[in-house]
Amino acid sequence: MVSQQTKRRLESLGYKLVLFGIYTFSIFPILIVFIMALGPSQRLEFPPSGITLKWYIAAFSQFSEYIQPLIFSLRIAIIVGIIATIFGTLAAYALIRFQPRFVNGLQGTFSAPLTVPQVVIGLALLVFFYQLQLPLGEPALIIGHTVIAIPFVVIFVTTSLKEFDENLETSARDLGADKYQTFRYITLPLIKAGVFAGGVFSFIVSYNNVPVSLFLIKPGGGTTLPMVIFQNLEYGFTPDLAAIAVIQMLVVFIILGLVNLVTDVTEIF
Amino acid sequence: MLTSVTQSSRLNAFGSYIKNLLDRLSFLGALPLLSPGLVFLLVFFFIPVLILLGISFQTDFLPGTITNLTLDNYISIFSDSYFIATLIRTLVMGVAVAVSTLVIGYPVAYHITRLESSQKRAFFLLLVMVPYLTSVVVRTFGWLIILLQNGFLNTFLRWTGLSEGVKLVNNEYGIYIGLVHVFLPIAVISLMTSLGKIEPSLEKAAQDLGASRLGVVRYVLLPLSKQGLLGGFLLVFALTISSFTTPSILGGTTEVMATAIYTYVGYLTNFNLASALAIVLMIFAIIVIVVSNHLGQSRGEVV
Numbered sequence: 263m264v265s266q267q268t269k270r271r272l273e274s275l276g277y278k279l280v281l282f283g284i285y286t287f288s289i290f291p292i293l294i295v296f297i298m299a300l301g302p303s304q305r306l307e308f309p310p311s312g313i314t315l316k317w318y319i320a321a322f323s324q325f326s327e328y329i330q331p332l333i334f335s336l337r338i339a340i341i342v343g344i345i346a347t348i349f350g351t352l353a354a355y356a357l358i359r360f361q362p363r364f365v366n367g368l369q370g371t372f373s374a375p376l377t378v379p380q381v382v383i384g385l386a387l388l389v390f391f392y393q394l395q396l397p398l399g400e401p402a403l404i405i406g407h408t409v410i411a412i413p414f415v416v417i418f419v420t421t422s423l424k425e426f427d428e429n430l431e432t433s434a435r436d437l438g439a440d441k442y443q444t445f446r447y448i449t450l451p452l453i454k455a456g457v458f459a460g461g462v463f464s465f466i467v468s469y470n471n472v473p474v475s476l477f478l479i480k481p482g483g484g485t486t487l488p489m490v491i492f493q494n495l496e497y498g499f500t501p502d503l504a505a506i507a508v509i510q511m512l513v514v515f516i517i518l519g520l521v522n523l524v525t526d527v528t529e530i531f
Numbered sequence: 532m533l534t535s536v537t538q539s540s541r542l543n544a545f546g547s548y549i550k551n552l553l554d555r556l557s558f559l560g561a562l563p564l565l566s567p568g569l570v571f572l573l574v575f576f577f578i579p580v581l582i583l584l585g586i587s588f589q590t591d592f593l594p595g596t597i598t599n600l601t602l603d604n605y606i607s608i609f610s611d612s613y614f615i616a617t618l619i620r621t622l623v624m625g626v627a628v629a630v631s632t633l634v635i636g637y638p639v640a641y642h643i644t645r646l647e648s649s650q651k652r653a654f655f656l657l658l659v660m661v662p663y664l665t666s667v668v669v670r671t672f673g674w675l676i677i678l679l680q681n682g683f684l685n686t687f688l689r690w691t692g693l694s695e696g697v698k699l700v701n702n703e704y705g706i707y708i709g710l711v712h713v714f715l716p717i718a719v720i721s722l723m724t725s726l727g728k729i730e731p732s733l734e735k736a737a738q739d740l741g742a743s744r745l746g747v748v749r750y751v752l753l754p755l756s757k758q759g760l761l762g763g764f765l766l767v768f769a770l771t772i773s774s775f776t777t778p779s780i781l782g783g784t785t786e787v788m789a790t791a792i793y794t795y796v797g798y799l800t801n802f803n804l805a806s807a808l809a810i811v812l813m814i815f816a817i818i819v820i821v822v823s824n825h826l827g828q829s830r831g832e833v834v
Binding site (some may be wrong): 269270273274277280281284285287288289290291292293294295298348349350352353355356357368371372374375377378379380381382383385386387388389390392393405406408410412416417466469470472473476477488491492495496503504507508510511514 | 561562564565567568569571572575576577578579580581582583586592595613635638639642655658659661662664665666667668669670671672673674675676677683712715740742743769773774775776778779789792796797802805806809810812813817820
């Protein structure tokens with residue numbers, strides 16, 4: 263009896279250790295970038311011999327290397343977020359009005375970019391722009407990122423529309439609201455969480471993207487921050503690169519925080 | 532009197548027929564809402580992929596010409612031992628990463644679904660979701676710091692005297708570790724949907740009947756979460772063979788399909804061969820997703 267109890271205890275302890283190991287595995291690689299950026303040494307020290315913000319200052323002072331790409335990335339991600347949210351929300355709203363057998367096919371069409379590897383999408387667009395003799399650069403990047411962002415918006419908004427009681431719309435119409443008013447004052451507030459989730463996800467998808475950007479950046483033109491970090495990592499890294507990587511990551515958390523002011527983030531995810 | 536009744540019922544029937552027809556045609560009103568997104572994807576996704584397919588059957592790459600269709604690119608892919616090795620490495624990586632994320636993700640998914648408070652559930656879910664929400668370049672950066680020759684792990688190993696150092700980047704191991712890390716959340720979420728449906732009382736019953744914890748896992752949990760395991764496997768497999776950034780940074784010269792495509796464009800500017808490679812990769816990814824959707828639908832579930 264006692265031996266069985268100790269066995270149970272050992273199993274329970276083993277389980278807890280395994281869990282601790284996995285959660286550490288999950289966050290440690292991200293924490294270490296923070297640690298690297300805070301240490302005073304040019305080389306990696308663990309534990310760091312002190313705490314300094316000089317690498318952040320160094321990162322911010324390299325305007326054309328880091329800050330310009332950051333602004334470029336933000337601009338593209340905001341535009342992509344807006345376009346993808348509008349196209350995706352309208353499509354999702356229309357989709358649930360179709361008969362079910364069409365819905366599956368159309369949903370498949372809208373989620374198709376998710377099934378194709380992003381490198382393939384990037385290459386296909388590069389070939390497409392080349393064949394049409396269109397220039398690469400910002401418009402091409404916005405288009406490429408919007409292609410991969412639309413499926414997320416459609417999925418998020420369709421999910422929240424499915425939970426939505428259609429009788430509410432019917433009642434609004436019966437009470438004299440027109441189609442636009444019904445959408446604006448009844449439907450939109452109720453699917454707000456889904457629309458926000460789609461918009462935020464579109465922003466993040468664009469803001470973090472490498473595989474599509476890789477093919478569509480104009481040589482010698484503006485480049486995105488993930489591309490800068492990606493290319494620098496090939497030749498080894500410095501603490502100021504870690505600092506700008508931390509800044510890149512923090513922007514996403516700040517945006518999630520701002521969204522949280524407008525709507526409950528946990529409701530989204 | 533009688534005729535007027537039949538007349539009015541005929542009128543009613545006609546009216547409901549028209550109403551029915553209008554209902555069926557009501558989707559036409561939805562077309563204007565649907566079309567911006569649909570046209571956008573048609574022009575910037577479906578047509579470019581079709582052009583890519585065309586280019587993969589050509590040996591030249593001139594704007595606006597589709598002539599001399601040939602299988603040459605595909606023949607050279609499948610007769611080149613380097614490509615075959617890359618393809619096999621990619622598929623083996625897919626299986627290895629999918630199996631590993633499920634094995635590692637299982638205790639986590641179990642832990643989260645069995646937590647009583649929703650706040651704790653949200654906290655641990657966020658903890659495991661962090662890699663997926665973080666930018667790929669940042670998390671791969673972290674792995675470089677850990678895995679490099681003079682990195683965190685090797686410094687630690689030398690300090691303990693256990694090893695003179697292990698080579699964990701610029702090879703398959705680096706790619707494997709990085710990808711397991713990224714796709715762990717996907718496996719966890721996939722398993723959570725299955726594990727969440729299992730009644731905790733079943734485990735209690737098995738334990739009362741004398742099963743050990745591992746016995747409960749082996750005879751109760753695993754059989755009941757088959758669906759989540761299969762769905763998670765296919766999803767992580769598809770994502771792994773499609774991934775580019777992590778293998779590119781941590782694999783160095785060790786290539787997988789996605790990085791080989793870029794090499795052919797970026798350094799060798801052979802668009803035709805790159806297109807053929809892209810089509811091969813795309814076909815593998817689509818097959819896996821279609822199978823996974825089909826399995827999900829046949830059991831009335833979306834994976």
